[in-house]
Amino acid sequence: MSNVNAGTATALPSGVRSAARFVFDWIPLAIVTLLWEFASGTAVPAEVLPAPSVVAGEIRELLVTGEVFSHLFISLFRISVGLGLSIAAGVLLGIGMARLDPVENFFEVLLALTYPIPKTALVPLAILWLGVGTRTAILIVFLACLLPIVMNAYNAASDVDQNLVWSAKMMGTEGRRLFWKVIIPATIPEILTGVRQAIPIAFIALVSAELIASNQGIGYLILTAGQVGNYPTMFANIVIISAVAYFAVRGFEIGRERGLVWT
């Protein structure tokens, strides 16, 4: 087949194009990693900035020995529970505030006042209530994620197209059924946007809490490695949790796109 014209010359197969796209996306990271590799041991002493190759070896070590998995599992468990609770509470609260005046009046000022508080500043208090460990980490993740989820659910539920609600009422939908059949589906895209915003926040809150108030988890590993000056291990754990957070966000985005074919 030789009937190639000027137009098809640029029209690469989509597989090739997405591969090219992938390479372009990762070039900046590759450049930084290379510079870091060269800087370590030359511009900066290798002891305080271990080279990426050294860190990579350490990551391999952690993964092969399986040492990291029990901590990673604990961290992911805390994130899942904290985020899950904040989704459940945040969606109910956000939609409740949007649709019911008493709920809005009660929580509006409360949320406005607590919004600017850095949730990690509450770790010492959380330790006092719940002790060092999983429950404190869950509480901090929960609090940190709650607001983005509440705000997105609240805005979406406030803006549900009046005509959709009227249409449903005309066809006989009332009360709680209206909530399940119209309000919830109409707000789902924004709820998922809130969850998407909350995932990185959850990781930040988790590691912060584990640095202070835990004997387990990736944050704990980072802290203990740092305290004894084992910087390659410290970096390795930072890279591992960053990668996990990245894939959590990407996985969620892909799932959302597949799930919301109608948007």
Next chain:
Amino acid sequence: MDGNVTISNLEKVYDDGSERTTAVEDLTFDIDAGEFVSVVGPSGCGKSTLLYLLAGFLDETSGTIEVDGTPIDGPGTDRGVVFQDYALFPWRTVMENVTYGLEEQDMGKEERRSTAQQYIDMMDLSGFEDNYPKELSGGMKQRVGLARTLAYGPKILLMDEPFGALDQPLREDLQDQLLDIWGDLDKTVVFVTHDVEEAVYLSDSVMVMTRHPGTKKTVTDVDIDRSKSRADIITSDEFTETKNEVWRSLREETQSGVQP
């Protein structure tokens, strides 16, 4: 036959605490079962308010609206609203939109689908059952809107400038489709529009509303031979005369509002 609407001394005042605005005032009007009535008026005359009062979305300040002798109490399945912006459920496919009202009547799944399919076919939507609204053109969305409303069997159709967002050829297609359906299904129709030609072409009678506050100004009966083609109707003397009569009545209202 069911579907009589009796409007008596209807008044609607919007009160936002500091200001009272009378949207509809002292409106008395009867619509017979099976009649097609259009409501035209200058923008802001309260014609949409009237439609939403009929739908039960808004509560009247005083006066009554009765359907077959019973005062209406909020929205109900004896009436169906078709909106200008379609108001389809975006998360439901065409089929699922059309079955919605039937679900609410607890109809079984098989029966629901076969009933919905009739109206989908009637509106020329066959083949699009599994598409989502975002995948459809404006004209198709409005046909889904009509199918969804017709499927659950309201006696009265309340239409709020349903073709206002469509371009002229599409409007005409949908107008003719609506007339066919109306001829077949014996529905009472209240059709709000600002397009005089559309109103006269579709209706048995056209009510012109006054500017502000809105009330009945004139009611013009339309007497045209509906067996004729669109082209013959539009160019006929009866049609032109009726259209001019409505237009003059409406013109007085739009002119009266122009400040020097």
